[in-house]
Amino acid sequence: MDIELPRSLIDYLVQSRVALALASVEEDNPLLMVNPAFCDLTGYDAADVVGKNCRLLQRDAPNDEQRTRLREFLTRPRQPNVRTAIVNFRKDGTPFVNLLYMSRLRSLNGATSFIFASQFDVSRSQPELLADYDRDLGAVLGRLAPIAGEAGIVVEGTLMTIANSAATVAQAKLMLDDLNGVTGD
Template sequence: MTLVPELSSQLSEYLTQSRVALAIASAEDDNPLLMVNGAFTALTGYTAEDVVGQNCRMLQRDAPNVEPRARIHEFLSRDRQPNVRTPIINFRKNGEPFVNLLYMSRLRTLDGEARYIFASQFDVSRSQPELLADYDAALRRTLGNLTPVAGEAGIVVEGTLLTIANTAATIAQAKMMLADLDGPVAHA
């Protein structure tokens, strides 16, 4: 894991220790990754050295991801949209596809400047609904604990988990995305 020099050591340590797969990207330019934690590496197979400085879209390779990309683009282009949550097809370093339930929100300075993009990842490809519920609970705890730690560093965590959709619907959508990826592609 690469530490982001602008983040306080307490905030960096918190992100590093989280069991939830997390990444921090710059809120500027092409949103290059600034840090990823060990859970991100365990999920994707990519180390910090592999991905820091790159945009996370490299995880998508050539997957179409039309709707998820539109939702992410909308989030990134609308400064006042607090967060986004969408399933998206990603690929592990070894080339294995998975459906990532991506959650993104902005981290702002106290004067309102969007400084970072906070992202959480979870593999919902073949998950059971209870595992997604466990992840949702872990992400709620992560965001709840992150807020005061970030506040001490002069960073405001934007957004809430009100964006969590129906768990069963999310699992069903993920399975359909993976089936589309695994199945034969028919062109009209």
């Protein structure tokens, strides 16, 4: 991997059980790396997605509101993070609802260096699994901060908690039902 990140940070992201990705802040935000948990979740190998924008996971899904939220995050440098449920497709075309969390990794001078993202399939999960994911993502962010800090990178934003996990899962199921004729082809 030709990424300007310290080896300890890359190793940490790769070893995480949580699906994680790092994207460039350059035009169109191409993915720089994805971890094995991301590959397990999406069915894509790193070679399939690195260098491409992660919107490829959306295919033709009707994600208008979610796309607006993501664009707002990417164009508003002061917005530390975003979290939204968005319809994605696995490599085999199977749709799922991804609870996407994105935050900025900044250099000590305040410039955004990378976009950090985490993914979780809420479409088929049980509420207790969502709570486990929230706890695991909180732990990832907590351990990521000092590792990144050693390299002069600041993890911006904090994990926004989910007030009602059952409602999030229900919303995800409605999103899948609303796909109607979208096959992901």
